Amino acid sequence: MLGINSEGRVSPFMPGCQAIFTQIGADGTALHDRKIFTTYDGLSGLAQNPVQPHTVTTEARTCEDCHASRKAVGLGSGIYNSRANGLDIDFELERIVDENGKQIQATNHVGARPFNKEEQQNILRVNTCISCHKYNADAAFWKKVTDVTGFVKNDEKHKEMLENIFKKGSK
Numbered sequence: 001m002l003g004i005n006s007e008g009r010v011s012p013f014m015p016g017c018q019a020i021f022t023q024i025g026a027d028g029t030a031l032h033d034r035k036i037f038t039t040y041d042g043l044s045g046l047a048q049n050p051v052q053p054h055t056v057t058t059e060a061r062t063c064e065d066c067h068a069s070r071k072a073v074g075l076g077s078g079i080y081n082s083r084a085n086g087l088d089i090d091f092e093l094e095r096i097v098d099e100n101g102k103q104i105q106a107t108n109h110v111g112a113r114p115f116n117k118e119e120q121q122n123i124l125r126v127n128t129c130i131s132c133h134k135y136n137a138d139a140a141f142w143k144k145v146t147d148v149t150g151f152v153k154n155d156e157k158h159k160e161m162l163e164n165i166f167k168k169g170s171k
C-alpha cells in the first residue's frame with residue numbers, strides 16, 4: 001500500500017509494528033488474549049510506516065496495480081475479517097485509512113500519513129481512463145475499444161462518449 005512519508009512524498013507503507021499482545025498466566029490461562037492497545041492520540045496501537053522495500057526492478061507495476069486498487073490507496077483489500085480472526089477491531093490489518101480520509105492505524109514517522117479523501121479519489125478516478133487508454137495497449141485491444149465506442153473525432157465527442165458511459169453506469 002502507499003501513503004505520504006515524512007518528506008511529504010508518496011511512499012510504500014508496511015506494518016511496523018502491529019503488536020498484538022497475549023499473556024499466559026502461571027495456570028496456563030490467558031490473562032490477556034490478542035489485546036490491541038490504543039495510542040495517546042486515540043488511534044489503534046497497530047502501526048504502518050513508510051519504507052523503502054528493496055524491491056526495485058526495471059519492470060514497473062501496471063497502472064491498475066495502483067489506480068484500480070483499494071489496497072494500494074490504504075483502504076484495505078476487503079478480504080481479511082479481523083473480528084472473525086479473534087481481534088477486537090473492526091478494520092483490516094492492511095487498512096490504514098477510511099474513505100473519508102480518517103486515519104485508522106498509527107505511524108511512527110513524524111509527519112507521515114495515509115492519503116486523504118481527495119488524494120484517494122484522484123488516484124482511483126485515473127482508472128476510468130486506463131480502462132480504455134491502457135498504457136501498453138496493442139492494436140488488437142484498441143480495436144476492441146473503438147469497435148464499441150467508434151473513433152472520437154474531437155474533445156467534444158470524447159466528452160459525450162464518457163458522459164454516456166457514466167450515465168449508463170449510474171443506472
Ligand code: HEC
Nearest residue numbers: 002010060061062063064065066067119122123126130135
Ligand atoms: C506504484 C503506484 C502507481 C503506478 C504503478 C502508477 N501510478 Fe499514477 N499515480 C500514483 C499516485 C500515488 C498518484 C498521485 C500522486 C500525487 O498526488 O502526488 C498518481 C497520479 C496519477 C495521475 C494524476 C491524477 C490526478 O488526478 O491528479 C495520473 C493521470 C496517473 N497517475 C496515471 C498513471 C498511469 C497512466 C500509469 C501507468 C502507466 C500510472 N499512473 C501508474 C500511483 C501510481
Ligand code: HEC
Nearest residue numbers: 128129130131132133145146149150151152153158162165
Ligand atoms: C470508453 C473508452 C474510453 C474511456 C473510458 C476514455 N477514453 Fe479517451 N479516448 C477514447 C477513444 C476511442 C479515443 C479516440 C482514439 C482515436 O480517435 O484514435 C480517445 C482519445 C483520447 C485522447 C486523445 C488522444 C490523442 O492521441 O489525440 C485523450 C487525451 C483522452 N482520450 C483522454 C482520456 C481521459 C483523460 C480519460 C479519463 C477521464 C479517457 N480518455 C477515458 C476512449 C476512451
